[in-house]
Amino acid sequence: MNNLDYIEALGCTALWLCHIFENNKESYHGYAIRDYPQIDK
Numbered sequence: 001m002n003n004l005d006y007i008e009a010l011g012c013t014a015l016w017l018c019h020i021f022e023n024n025k026e027s028y029h030g031y032a033i034r035d036y037p038q039i040d041k
Contacts, residue, residue, distance in 0.1 A: 019040075021034075021038065021039065022041075
């Protein structure tokens with residue numbers, strides 16, 4: 001949160017948080033989130 005202004009100044013317009021969420025283990029790419037409220041162990 002403290003660095004959002006800095007990230008925006010770099011030209012970023014989106015943040016992908018999907019790698020922290022519980023992922024479908026059969027998926028190879030890491031973008032198949034199973035449960036958004038669950039952080040991946």
